[in-house]
Amino acid sequence: MKDIEELLKMTERPxxxxxxxxxxxxxDPEMRAYYELMVDAEAGFALKRSDTSKVVKRxxxxxxxxxxxxxxxxxxxILLLSGISxxxxxxxxxxxxxxxxxxESPTQEVRVSNVHQEEITESSTIRTFxxxxxxxxxxxxxxxxxxxxxFHNEQSxxxxxxxxxxxxxxxxxxIERLNGFEKVSICLIDNQIIAE
Amino acid sequence: xxxxxxxIEQLYIGCHQRLxxxxxxxxxxDDEAGDAVSDVFARLxxxxxxxxxxxxxxxxxxxxxxxxxxxxxxxTLRERIERRLSLAESDPTTIDSEQERITEMIDYAEQNFSxxxxxVFQLRFDEGLLYREIAERLGISEIAVYxxxxxxxxxxxxxxxxxxx
Numbered sequence: 001m002k003d004i005e006e007l008l009k010m011t012e013r014p015x016x017x018x019x020x021x022x023x024x025x026x027x028d029p030e031m032r033a034y035y036e037l038m039v040d041a042e043a044g045f046a047l048k049r050s051d052t053s054k055v056v057k058r059x060x061x062x063x064x065x066x067x068x069x070x071x072x073x074x075x076x077x078i079l080l081l082s083g084i085s086x087x088x089x090x091x092x093x094x095x096x097x098x099x100x101x102x103x104e105s106p107t108q109e110v111r112v113s114n115v116h117q118e119e120i121t122e123s124s125t126i127r128t129f130x131x132x133x134x135x136x137x138x139x140x141x142x143x144x145x146x147x148x149x150x151f152h153n154e155q156s157x158x159x160x161x162x163x164x165x166x167x168x169x170x171x172x173x174x175i176e177r178l179n180g181f182e183k184v185s186i187c188l189i190d191n192q193i194i195a196e
Numbered sequence: 197x198x199x200x201x202x203x204i205e206q207l208y209i210g211c212h213q214r215l216x217x218x219x220x221x222x223x224x225x226d227d228e229a230g231d232a233v234s235d236v237f238a239r240l241x242x243x244x245x246x247x248x249x250x251x252x253x254x255x256x257x258x259x260x261x262x263x264x265x266x267x268x269x270x271x272t273l274r275e276r277i278e279r280r281l282s283l284a285e286s287d288p289t290t291i292d293s294e295q296e297r298i299t300e301m302i303d304y305a306e307q308n309f310s311x312x313x314x315x316v317f318q319l320r321f322d323e324g325l326l327y328r329e330i331a332e333r334l335g336i337s338e339i340a341v342y343x344x345x346x347x348x349x350x351x352x353x354x355x356x357x358x359x360x361x
Binding site: 004005008010011012014019022023026032033034035036037038039040041042043044045046047048049136139142143148149150151 | 220221224273274277278280281282283284295297298299301302305306311315317318321322323324326327333334335342345346349350352353356357
């Protein structure tokens with residue numbers, strides 16, 4: 001049996017391998033099975049991404065106070081969406097009305113555009129996410145603060161945000177700020193960021 | 197505008213994105229996926245395809261799917277490896293169950309892998325980062341990246357042993 005590590009290398013840089021080497025590797029049933037798993041893994045993520053019908057619910061851990069956005073916010077931004085979907089979003093900078101606070105958030109349909117490209121720029125302490133998907137932002141946070149990430153709602157992964165992150169700020173504070181976005185509902189429980 | 201042209205236009209508006217998404221997954225190339233979908237609509241506009249009155253969207257999905265399968269069949273082994281496309285012959289009748297299986301596989305990985313292994317797995321297969329980039333992003337060695345991926349693939353093979361080989 002050939003080595004999985006070699007297969008991993010070959011799939012990343014097939015140009016380093018001759019046709020014969022590729023053929024030999026793929027003639028090994030074990031390697032071929034692992035190769036198919038890699039193909040399936042990529043397809044699985046792509047399938048989940050391509051589900052553009054987004055239904056986002058508010059989680060139990062969400063509190064209305066999180067919806068305030070301050071001028072000195074560590075996270076500040078707007079949701080960047082295109083076309084029809086743009087109208088589906090609005091962003092609340094101030095406090096919500098008492099009537100709004102008292103009622104349960106309705107399930108809302110959100111269509112996410114894939115027209116824009118995500119761009120992440122980095123400076124010394126401020127990181128800018130341009131039209132980045134929520135899962136990308138949370139995983140950046142997860143890597144940085146060494147906590148886990150869990151999505152209870154598959155669709156919320158693909159909410160797109162324009163936002164800035166001060167890497168010097170504590171995670172709890174950042175989560176509060178992120179919850180200021182209309183469609184974002186996350187909390188930190190047992191060293192895990194939970195997104196609904 | 198004739199009734200048929202209007203119907204084609206409505207279909208284009210209603211399901212073009214879904215067809216394109218499917219073609220992207222199958223071909224792993226945005227340009228070629230766009231070509232495959234455009235070809236089908238061009239044939240439709242030229243009257244070379246007869247839209248059924250019932251479920252025309254499903255019909256278009258099947259036509260685009262077959263178009264993608266044909267394109268993949270014509271690729272060399274190297275071309276398939278470069279795009280990380282399946283080497284197995286696609287069977288249109290099992291594609292739906294295959295899709296269900298592979299999305300279940302991702303769910304399993306997310307729920308059962310350690311957070312680090314899941315993250316490495318995701319950075320590689322979801323975000324398409326190079327091993328070196330994953331190592332830099334996570335502050336681990338490239339060897340550790342291989343170890344996490346090897347562990348992930350072995351576990352998945354045990355549970356979701358691909359049947360299409």
